[in-house]
Amino acid sequence: MERNMSGHFRSAFFYDSGAAGKPWSLDLGRYPMSGTDGMILKVFSAAAECGVDAILLSTTPSETPADHLVTIRDLADAYRYCNENKIDFLICVFTNDPVQPALLKQPPSFTRLIVWAQNTPGFDYLNIASASANFHQLVTVSNIQRDLLAHHPIFRKTTAILNFLTDDFIARQCTADAVPLSVAYIGALRASKGFQHLANVWPAIRNAVPGATLHVYGSPGLYSSFLQVGPEGVAETEFEKQILAPLGGTRSSASGLGVIFHGSVAAGTLHTAICQSQLVVVNPNMRSTGSLETFCVSALEASVVGKPVVGGKAGGLIEVVGHNKGGLLASTSTELESSIIRLLKDPELATRLGSQGKIRARRLFDSRIAIARWTSLLNNRPMPETGVQRDYPRDIRFYGRVLIRSIAPVPVIKFIKNLRLKLISANG
Numbered sequence: 569m570e571r572n573m574s575g576h577f578r579s580a581f582f583y584d585s586g587a588a589g590k591p592w593s594l595d596l597g598r599y600p601m602s603g604t605d606g607m608i609l610k611v612f613s614a615a616a617e618c619g620v621d622a623i624l625l626s627t628t629p630s631e632t633p634a635d636h637l638v639t640i641r642d643l644a645d646a647y648r649y650c651n652e653n654k655i656d657f658l659i660c661v662f663t664n665d666p667v668q669p670a671l672l673k674q675p676p677s678f679t680r681l682i683v684w685a686q687n688t689p690g691f692d693y694l695n696i697a698s699a700s701a702n703f704h705q706l707v708t709v710s711n712i713q714r715d716l717l718a719h720h721p722i723f724r725k726t727t728a729i730l731n732f733l734t735d736d737f738i739a740r741q742c743t744a745d746a747v748p749l750s751v752a753y754i755g756a757l758r759a760s761k762g763f764q765h766l767a768n769v770w771p772a773i774r775n776a777v778p779g780a781t782l783h784v785y786g787s788p789g790l791y792s793s794f795l796q797v798g799p800e801g802v803a804e805t806e807f808e809k810q811i812l813a814p815l816g817g818t819r820s821s822a823s824g825l826g827v828i829f830h831g832s833v834a835a836g837t838l839h840t841a842i843c844q845s846q847l848v849v850v851n852p853n854m855r856s857t858g859s860l861e862t863f864c865v866s867a868l869e870a871s872v873v874g875k876p877v878v879g880g881k882a883g884g885l886i887e888v889v890g891h892n893k894g895g896l897l898a899s900t901s902t903e904l905e906s907s908i909i910r911l912l913k914d915p916e917l918a919t920r921l922g923s924q925g926k927i928r929a930r931r932l933f934d935s936r937i938a939i940a941r942w943t944s945l946l947n948n949r950p951m952p953e954t955g956v957q958r959d960y961p962r963d964i965r966f967y968g969r970v971l972i973r974s975i976a977p978v979p980v981i982k983f984i985k986n987l988r989l990k991l992i993s994a995n996g
Contacts, residue, residue: 578653579622579682579946580638581612582646582660586627593631600832602756603865604661604686607731614734614939620946625649625658643667650679657682657704657946662689669693672700680704682945688713688862691720691982698722705945709863710884715962718969719981727951729942731863732935738872742843749780749912752845754838754866756786757803757811760859762852762880767811767827769905774825777912781826785833785841802829842869847876847895847911847918852904854880861885868933871895871925876918878907887960888933894925932959 583605585592591599594613596606612624616636623636625646630637640646643660644667650658659682660668671681673696683689683697684707697703698721706726708714714728755761763784774780788797788804798808800819815822819829833841842848848870851861860883861867867877867888877895879885881903891897896907911918937952944951972981 676701871929
């Protein structure tokens with residue numbers, strides 16, 4: 569298939585708006601949405617403003633119609649549309665849906681996929697993508713996420729473009745004072761976001777710090793409104809039982825321990841909630857066998873207004889928050905408990921870490937850097953030299969992965985990876 573040689577490139581962003589089953593708008597403050605969905609719309613809007621020839625393909629119409637919006641059925645329909653209209657790149661967020669591998673396995677087409685890895689693809693997907701003529705680039709959302717792929721041939725076709733907050737969000741000031749001993753948890757109420765770890769240790773935190781309150785912002789419906797919640801209206805039935813058990817078993821008993829479930833809220837309400845908290849907890853998952861953050865926009869939202877963040881010491885949180893830089897990161901449930909207690913009992917430490925995090929967030933996650941990199945990618949130009957900022961060194965494990973990639977065939981790499989996961993699982 570002949571590729572575009574004109575130097576003018578056209579792009580389309582795929583947004584599966586129908587998956588959430590809720591109304592949406594390019595006016596991002598209008599409806600609650602996940603960090604991933606919000607980032608799709610932010611990058612599309614910013615790239616278009618920078619002169620990129622781009623359209624947005626969504627599976628449901630926007631509540632606020634605008635130019636360059638096209639409604640399609642699904643990803644396969646979006647790919648068909650792009651090929652028929654000679655659109656060079658289709659940007660889609662990685663999912664485990666079998667449609668993406670199927671498109672990559674098709675005969676070479678005009679349109680190539682730019683796969684946005686808000687979650688990291690599995691090994692078999694990486695094999696398919698790295699060998700496909702219909703694949704252009706894998707975009708990771710943190711440097712750490714990209715470095716973890718250094719063992720695989722896909723590494724040569726990856727680039728890191730960090731998530732960001734828009735200038736208007738960064739310019740916001742807190743509109744409310746922090747309430748002493750107030751903790752905010754931000755994230756979907758699903759096992760993949762780790763709230764179960766916080767629920768398990770909260771009674772001990774409450775015992776150590778009487779009067780502490782936990783405000784929970786998020787619900788299983790943040791990603792889909794089609795999920796069936798349990799009788800308490802907090803989360804899906806089984807997960808609801810799991811997280812309420814250490815809190816007395818009911819929403820009412822949880823309230824008695826200072827835990828208030830607010831559900832998903834609009835951006836303005838969430839901003840106020842962050843301002844009113846003494847600290848913010850995000851995904852506390854800690855083990856590589858669990859679901860880890862590749863970035864965590866919620867952590868960044870807390871950092872830019874000077875709130876210390878607590879989360880799992882793994883994945884993208886090491887880069888976005890940084891242990892003892894913008895908050896405290898935990899490797900165990902005991903560390904999670906002690907970190908929260910420490911910040912609640914030491915407001916000066918909380919203020920210092922929050923201030924450090926605010927400076928870090930504005931320096932490392934500047935939207936202008938990210939959009940310049942997206943613009944270069946979509947115009948098929950070399951990335952800006954100053955585009956990747958990191959404040960952590962690559963360690964010996966990164967160079968070990970590079971060595972493995974250079975000397976071992978892919979099946980051997982897969983064997984080593986599976987063996988490592990089995991050993992981790994066996995050791996608990």
